[in-house]
Amino acid sequence: MAFYKALENVELKKYSEASPSNFKVIFYSKGLFKSTKLFDKEIKAKVSTYFEDDSKSSLMISKEFSHLDADILFVRDFDNKKSAYKRGGWLASLFLALDKYGVESANIYVDTTQQFKDKNFVFELVKTAEKATYRYTDTNPNTKKETTLRNVEVCVEKSSAALKRSVELGLNVGRGANTARNLGNRPANHATPTYIADQIKALAKEIGGFKVKVLEEEDMEKLGMGSLLSVSRGSVEPAKLVTMEYQGGKKGGKPVVLVGKGVTFDTGGISLKPGAKMDEMKWDMSGAGSVIGTMCAVAASKIPVNLVCAVGLTENMPAGNATKPGDVVTSMSGQTIEI
Template sequence: MNFQALATTAEGLAKVSADALLVIVPAPTGDAPASIGEPTLDAALTDALEQGDFALKAGRTLYLHRLPDVKAPRVVLAAARDASPKAVRAALNAAFGALKGRLPRHVAAFVVGAGADAALAESLVLAADAACYTYTATKPSADAGAVPAKVSLLCAKAELAGAKAALAQAQAIAAGIGLARACANLPANVCTPTYLGQQAAQLGETHGLEVEVLERKAIEKLGMGAFLAVAQGAEEPPRFIVIKYQGAGKKDAPVVLVGKGITFDTGGISLKPAAEMDEMKFDMCGAASVLGTMRAVAEIKPKLNVIALIPTCENMPSGRATRPGDVVTSLSGKTIEILNTDAEGRLILCDALTYAERFKPAAVVDVATLTGACIIALGHHQSGLFASDDALAEQLLAASRTAQDPCWRLPLDEEYDDALKSNFADMANVGARAGGAITAAKFLQRFTAAYPWAHLDIAGVGHRGGANKGATGRPVALLTHFVLARAGA
């Protein structure tokens, strides 16, 4: 899709040359009547409201075909709860949904009473991208449907330059989300650790990133005993992926992003129940989101150094697999008693977090589908945020608001450490069921004393289940806005 900004006013909407015109109508405040600002559209809006065919309630849409004196043959009115970015994005999603399966070649969008700022540009791009996405990688019979050749953001003439820049940035974020979604949706027999390494190498070639993909011998040489303990039951070999983007001076401390890359999680010897185990292919959504963020960063080119670390392997039961009760030595030298082999994500992450020390980072953020307990706490709307540094936490929360990719900060009180005590090692890899997301974060925190650190538990938001099963691409937008804010962009 080609995204562009076109100058127009509300009064000029009837003259817009497009195959479909989307008009977002926020609910008016007080007793003010609903109005778009163009006579023909206002007449259609008033009539639809009076006849009960439309209501200014979130999620409501009205499809109008060949209105007299309106150049666009298709018009979709979509109601927004108010003029906030969140409400406008929801309305744009609904508007594109009304065209699902019949998306024309040129779609133009206008938001009544709103300026064409970066939030609106990003909402338009992501709504269009989501409406056009169809999984076809291993389903060639799927009908991919029509994709608009052009999507226009209609705005005031004075806003054109800013809107064009915002659209370009939004497209980079959408591309990153697309890469994350594409990798995570693949079945585990396709998206293996080797495949993720290949995708990283390809990303390096196409976007000028420095990429290193370490194989088992190199990982063993480093001494990543916790990581290898998870990988040792699988036939598929592990990979440790390092991606470097240099947007600032060589001596400038980087931001390091760490993504959990379990390409399939059976639970190991602590085998998971069969129900919904197919969704364990999504246990690499953290890795996928970090890959996607690096693509977005490489396209936007902020003045900041960013490093991605992706430990990736399968967690499988076999005669070689780690057993409950085994003790392993991590890269840090700390020993870990593995009480539950299904608490494996923290084992591969802890070695990556120790590896991050060598870069003397300004901050480290790890991203992982880490715990079912986080889903119990927050459901499927917000990521769980844990941080050892208040300033870093506030930066991530601010980025989440900008990106409309929400997260919620949870505690890291020292009292939770007691749950990880072990009689046979420096720590256990799992505590009691209560507060499971917190004790998982406390485990990771033990390997992050050298730098400001934050952890995003995306177990509830990295993918959807049920009839809409599939990856979301979250939190690529959050991470990208975090990096841009750190760069002062």
């Protein structure tokens, strides 16, 4: 598994550089739409009349039934009176619509929305595009087919270095999130502690910029990590402790430290969990997945920060040698813990 890539290409382009035949997405905001140079008076009048009905949220115009050179989806602008967190759902619905229409390449004219005034909007849109296009298909041939969207051109009248950076950051954060999701969605007999540790090393080699160190159970025994080791006692899968280190900030500067729980499957051990929905315990490593995805996004984006990430990878299974309720183990700090 590599640094997950749902979209093949995402670029910032000026209007004059945009691919003319691509499916177009235009946001409808009364004031901005009136002043746009993208359409003639006839189109402006027809679209504005359509959106006078407040119940209308979108309008699709086919090039086959108009004089336009491409299919266009007009989307009513986000209502700023609504809670800010709902903007993410509004953006996600846009990409669901593109999937519905079977769009492979889309030009999204981001400066046609009032949201463009928010410096984080382009970042959020690109991040959402990458996340919304994600599908897990690695081990299940019956999974919903992959989306058709492959290329996105983020179109603006005037480009800038800040906008290009927003596109880059949004794409890398989206890919980091999808990398975490893909690790979590893999079945527990695939995403073992050993598999995930190997994937971290492969990601470090692919992306570059961060170092990886893997501690085996023998190393942890020497360091007195009795607490972590107590979890894997009943499993045939050996535990791993993986640390990742990225130095993008000042030399010697204090790092941000993230720690992720990585129980690749948690049966509850001797205290067995109920069988119903136990399959969902494969996601008990999602904390580790999130930390791994964060490191990938930070390193790929070359963020100026020092970051250290640690993930404890283990499987909790019942067995004759599994840790029992009431057992006492000793942690690396020397503290004793009654299970």
